[in-house]
Structures are given as structure tokens and as C-alpha cells.
Amino acid sequence: MSVNIVHLKNLTQANEEKGDSKENVSGAEAASQRNRPVANLIDRKNESIYLDSPATTQCDKRVFDKMAPYFCDFYGNAHSKNHVYGWLSEEAVDVARKQIADLLGAEEKEIVFTSGATEANVIAIRGVVDLHRYSKKRSKIHVITSAIEHKSILNCCKQLEEEGVRVTYLPVNHDGLIQLDDLKSAISEDTVLVSIMAVNNELGVIQPIEEIGAVCEERGVAFHSDITQAVGKMPLNLRSFPIALASLSSHKIYGPKGIGALFVRKKPHVKLRSIFPGGGQERGIRGGTLAVQLCVGFGEACRLLSCEFTQDFARIAKLEKLLIDKILGNIPLAKLNGSREHKVPHISNFAFPFVEGESIIIGLKNVCVSTGSACTSSSLEPSHVLQAINADEYSIHSSIRIGLGRFTTQEEVEFAIDKLVVAVEKLREISPLWEMYQDGVDFSAVNWAQT
Ligand SMILES: Cc1ncc(COP(=O)(O)O)c(C=O)c1O
Secondary structure, eight states, X not given: OHHHHHHHHHHHHHHHHHTOOGGGSXXXXXXXXXXXXXXXXXXXXXXXXXXXXXXXXXXXXXXXXXXXXXXXXXXXXXXXXXXXXXXXXXXXXXXXXXHHHHHHTOOGGGEEEESSHHHHHHHHHHHHHHIIIIISOOSXXXXXXXXXXXXXXXXXXXXXXXXXXXXXXXXXXXXXXXXXXXXXXXXXXXXXXXXXXXXXXXXXXXXXXXXXXXXHHHHTOEEEEEOTTTTTTSOOOGGGSOOXXXXXXXXXXTSOSSOEEEEEOTTTTOOOOOSBOTTSTGGGTBOSOOOHHXXXXXXXXXXXXXXXXXXXXXXXXXXXXXXXXHHHHHSTTOEEOSOXXXXXXXXXXXXXXXXXXXXXXXXXTTEEOXXXXXXXXXXXXXXXXXXXXXXXXXXXXXXXXXXXXXXXXXXXXXXXXXXXXXXXXXXXXXXXXXXXXXXXXXXXGOOGGGO
């Protein structure tokens, strides 16, 4: 990807030198000619380090190489049964499906391709609800989820509420964990689905999904989990515990964007009412022509994870220890949001009281981190996840998420820590709240809602 952007920049410069007219260059190139800041951004990108892997990951070059032939050479429709182009594409999709299934401890037939985890989440939740609503004609339907789910789940549930479905949002404790007793007491005879994410995308906290699956099995309720941030970040075997449905995404695991999957258990058989029946592809659950090159990339990304998970995990766990120990040790009052014990090493969320998260990010300049999930980081709304863990008011606005991944080096982590120490120190020098704190003002007595 960076190769292409650099290529674009070089091309733009070359065209400018040649005096090419705007008509002779592509739209993107023209944009970069018109808007010089694009070139500035590319320079800035090349000088920056990327610590935002929960938002997305770089497509691994090995994945990209596997995908390349499927754009212009092996371009057959995988659903064309009458000729060699179709057969070759079908074969490539079958291989990819097996690679994904193998990583998850699933069977090929249990993998349904989607455009990403957002779509997989909606197909799963609506699929179960609609089955009960339209096929089984049940009038009372209840769904249980948690207060810290990804927006793709929360917004889907919000729409279902508008349609008359009852939804319970389980609270989490200060560590970010749901309580099994809360789940048990929320389940009623109307409950058709429990949807709880495996790993939270803002905190990295791991929910007890095996125990949740056991409770759901005992009470005869389908269990869906959004495992998007768990895949490749913790050991995961969907065969080893009762889970009906699971959503995942390729671009979080060094695969291409625009593809994901829904695991739909075969034994016992999980039924869904399709919201995209299309031409009956993907077992009739998700119609539409498959993007073969994306399937191939997703499959290869999973194969690489199957081979490299253990060594990657150990390396990233070491980097996480360095990151957390140094930040907590060198920045006064710094806190890790959520559990340290029950978390994946790839995601850490810190609060730096008395400075704003947004200001820290500006201060970090060439260190790319975020204040929360990518889909909400553009809004100034406080994070629903930090609110749910009952973070104090002055931590909610002073938190940043740091992501580590396959391509993160120790030098990058050390560089980021040094920049962070300086940025927080500088911002506190000009923070009246920090001054008040140092003067001994008791902030626990302040009612922030009224200030
Ligand atoms: C936990 C979680 N679920 C779902 C999604 C959505 O994934 P996709 O971008 O593939 O739609 C994300 C991405 O941010 C995520 O972190």
C-alpha cells in the first residue's frame, strides 16, 4: 500500500515536471496536484509510526502477493459451473474457506463469507430475530447483549428495539467484564439470542465466552460472539465450547479490507432467516458474487496466523509489558483502563488525568494512536465503553488507545513512550486542573455534570 502511495506521489511530481495537463492524470493524482496537502500528508505518513492496529492492520505483503493473480488473470466467477475460469475461482475460494475454518477450529461448511464483521454481526442478529419473528411467528422476542459492544451491534439492537424487540444491555464492571449472574438472571423465556463480544476493541478486555456459551446452552438460547478483535490475539477454538455464531473480519488480521465471515455452527445446526438471500450463494445466508481475490487474501491471512500465532503473541506480549510498565511508571497518575489480567496484549487503553485525549494525540504528532474505536473517534462523544466501565469523568476525556501488531518494533514502542511522557508533561504544565490538583483540590468532591 505504501508502495502505491509513494508511486502516486512520484507520478504526480513527474507529471508536474512534464507539465502534464490535469486531463492526463487519474482522479487521485489530480487531487494531489490540486491539493498540495495530500503530498504533505504522504510525507507525514512516511515519518509516522503506526500504533492503531485495532482500527485496521497493514495487509501483509505475502497476503497481497497471493491475491494479485485473482484480479486480472484468474478472474472467473466462482459460481460459474460451466468452465475452467469458474472452476479455478471456486477452487481458490474452497482453499480460503478451509484456511479460515482451520484457524477457528471449524469446518469449511460453517464459514459464510461477508463484506466484514459489521455485516456478519447484522446477519447473525437479524437472522436469529427474524427467524423467530417471521418463520416461527413469535410475538415476544428478547435479545441480550452488553453495553460495550461495537457500534455495529449496538445500532442493530437499537433498530430492533424500534421494531418492538426487547433488548437487555448487560452492564460491565470496572474491569470491563460482564457478570455471569447478570446474564443468568436476564435470560427469560422470550430470549432468542445472547450476543457478547469476545474481546473489546477499545480496552482489549476478554469476556468469559466459554462460560457464557455454557450458560446459553443450558438455557437453550443461541449464543453469538463478535470475535473480530479476538482472532489472532488469543487462542480460539470454536469447536471446544458451545457457540452458535461468530463474526470476524479480515482487515484486523493483516488481510484485505472488504471481507469478513460469519461462523454458523452445523452441529447442532443453527438456523437463520437470511436478510440477503440473493442468488442463494453462501448457503442462502448471504447472496451475491464472491470477491475471489478478497477470499484468497483472507484465507492466506488466516493461514499465516495459524503458523505464526505463537511466536507473534509472545513478542507482542513482551512489548505490551514494556508499554504498560513504562507508562504507568513514568507518567504520574496514568491508569490502564479495564482489566490488565483479562486482556489481549495487542490493545491497551490509558487515561492521563487532567489532559485531553485529543490534545495528547496532537502532541504525539507522528505516533498514530486513537482516542477510541475508529468508527467513533471522529465524534467528540465520550466513549460508551469508558462510560460503561464507570471511568471517572476526568479519565473519560483523557484516554487514548495504543495498538500493537505484527509489524510493531521495540524501537517504535520506546519512541512512542518517550513522546507520550513529554506530551503529557507539557500539556499538564498548561492545565489549570493539574495545577488545582497539585494545590490539593479534592476532585472526588466535584460534581462534573454541574461544572
Ligand atoms: C469488535 C469489532 N466488531 C466489528 C467491527 C467492524 O468490522 P468491519 O470493519 O469488518 O466491518 C470492528 C471494527 O472496528 C470491531 O473492532
